[in-house]
Amino acid sequence: MMMRTTNKSINRREWLRTTALFTGGLTMLPSVLQGAPVEKAASGLPIGAMSTTNNLSASAGLHADAELAARVPGVLKARLFANENPFGPSSLAKKAMIDSMDNGYQYPFMLLKDLEAKICAYEGLDAKMLMTSAGSSPLLLGAAITLLGNGGNIVSADPTYDDLPTRCEKIKATWVKVPLKADYTHDLDAMEKAITPETKLVYICNPNNPTGTIVDVAKLKDFCERVSRKVPVFVDEAYIDYLPDPAATTLIDGVKKGQNIIIARTFSKVYGLAGLRIGYVIAQPAMIDLLGHYSAAGGYALSLPAITAALASYNDKAYIDEVKQKMEASKHFLYETLKSEGYTYIPSHTNFVMFPLKMEGPRFVEEMSKRGVGLRNWKLNNQDWCRISIGRMDEMQAFAAAFKELS
Secondary structure, X not given: OHHHHHHHHHHHHHHHHHHHHHHOOOOOOOHHHOOOOOOEOOOOOEHXXXXXXXXXXXXXXXXXXXXXXXXXXXXXXXXXXXXXXXXXXXXXXXXXXXXXXXXXXXXXXHHHHHHHHHXXXXXXXXXXXXXXXXXXXHHHHHHHHHHHOXXXXXXXXXXXXXXXXXXXXXXXXXXXXXXXXXXXXXXXXXXXXXXXXXXXXXXXXXXXXXXXXXXXXXXXXXXXXXXXXXXXXXXXXXXXXXXXOXXXXXXHHHHHOOOOEEXXXXXXXXXXXXXXXOEEEEOOHHHHHHHHOOOOEOOOOOOXXXXXXXXXXXXXXXXXHHHHHHHHHHHHHHHHHHHHOOOOOEOOOOOEEEEEOOOOHHHHHHHHHHOOEEOEEEEEOOEEEEEEEOXXXXXXXXXXXXXXXXX
């Protein structure tokens, strides 16, 4: 019965989202806002293994995680399919949430202002350059409606996180997919060449999901400075906190310089607050104003516990460092497990890893699920792959035990 209720909830949300797309009264927007031999990586994976045309299977769809969760056993030894942080929330966030319960009857307007002020102070932003919401999904939806509600196309790498491009397709826009380079990174030159007068948005997920690769910082900054003069560039930095020096990689400085860039951040990853739903975007004030027309944002969109937890844990360096250390230990264990069984992988800068399989993806996921391990499978160029989220060490050990039975 509970499974049936969950599916109904998902369908209702989809219905609401679809309805919103066509009842929002879309308007025309100002034009200023539209606009070799095979080598081997250190891991042993052939760099040329992924050809220049990347085809994603249906399992990479927008709600694949939710659909997968509905099929896996109720109790898992290892939940490794949703890129969650299994070490969070922090102790400070937990205490803050508990302490906030007495004020649960209040709308959290004032507390949200405190969180936004804290983010703006740290990043050196004007308050009008920031918008918060219940995770990044409502903000991605707002961007799709705002910038592509009247048609056009969105340019992105392929494969990449498909939430925003898929939403654009649902409102009859076109998704222009630019294959990743042989080293699994964004081909910025090809993406720039793919831009036409019909392009209304360029999307870059950095670090990229599902490959876990990053874009050269200097090249990305040059790309965004140049391209954003013609068309808005959306840079999704959901996983940036896992990098050794996020401040050196972020494109926030470009926004502060006046570039037409939209930066997405979330508390769902390194902060361990995925279940509480809180995220934000940073952009030019005029863009924030436009996105606000079609995004569920502000005090009515966010819960008091979510804001309280985010406020308590934002920039908690000691906790973030602890999470990263534990994740790196688990990732190293995974790498060694894969290599010991004769498997390769794409070296990752995130809390997930992609590796090619030696059996059909759906069958691999099913067999691992029977052994209490939840995973995601992908299809790239007729090759079956697995994307595995990095879990606690006990979860990685459970994966290793089950994996060795199948490998």
